[in-house]
Amino acid sequence: MASRLIDYCLTHRTDFKTSFFYCREDDPNQNNCLAIYKSLLVQMLVHHPDLLPSCYEKTLKGSEMLNDETVARALIGLFCNADVNHFIIIDGIDEIEAPQRKPLLQFFTGLVDKCDTYKPGKVRVMFLGHDLADYQQLKCMESATIIRLETKIIQKDIQLFVAEKAKKLKEKFSLTDEELYTAKELTLKRSDGSTTLT
Numbered sequence: 564m565a566s567r568l569i570d571y572c573l574t575h576r577t578d579f580k581t582s583f584f585y586c587r588e589d590d591p592n593q594n595n596c597l598a599i600y601k602s603l604l605v606q607m608l609v610h611h612p613d614l615l616p617s618c619y620e621k622t623l624k625g626s627e628m629l630n631d632e633t634v635a636r637a638l639i640g641l642f643c644n645a646d647v648n649h650f651i652i653i654d655g656i657d658e659i660e661a662p663q664r665k666p667l668l669q670f671f672t673g674l675v676d677k678c679d680t681y682k683p684g685k686v687r688v689m690f691l692g693h694d695l696a697d698y699q700q701l702k703c704m705e706s707a708t709i710i711r712l713e714t715k716i717i718q719k720d721i722q723l724f725v726a727e728k729a730k731k732l733k734e735k736f737s738l739t740d741e742e743l744y745t746a747k748e749l750t751l752k753r754s755d756g757s758t759t760l761t
Contacts, residue, residue: 565654565691572650579648579687582606586655594659596667600635603651607642614641636670643674649686657692725750 565585572581582603586594608615643649651671656664671688678686725747733743 565652568689569652572652576650579650580607580610581650581652582610583652584654586653586658588655588658594655595663596670597630597632597635599653599667600632600639604635604638604642607639607649610647611642611645614645632666640674643678643686648684651686651688652691653689654691656690722751 565583569581569583572579583606584599584602586599592598653667653671656667659667668690671690675686675688729743729747732738732746738746
């Protein structure tokens, strides 16, 4: 779902600059605040190459390598204060350990709230993940909108999407009907986000 949203934003919402990050279950070393900030900053720098001198000046106060979360947050704030609208999409937020997740959520919700005081809608951040109900208890999420997508609600949409993609895969890879059926069944079994198959 995140990929579809990102593609849509990049293709159809050119009035916004879109930056994104995928947290990966198989790469826990990258699922931390600093790694996420650095990845987003690289993308933001591509959107705003004119801000490179300001970024360089800020990093000179620290070290040549960006290894400080405070500096990274300040740089993201600098980009978000530029005269451009931003979408930031972070997928797999549940893959981040709780001690890292809370400050990340606090930073981005604070950034959105701050930008909304002078230009509502200028910066929008979307976090995607499983079991987000506990986030509603976090004080930093009071201004956020949390939408739960239950598998049973979107199951029909998933089936339609898989059926459409299956037609293209059958032609591309010359799959038999049996192979295609197996691939569709395995995909639908995992559509609830689980990683195990029975």
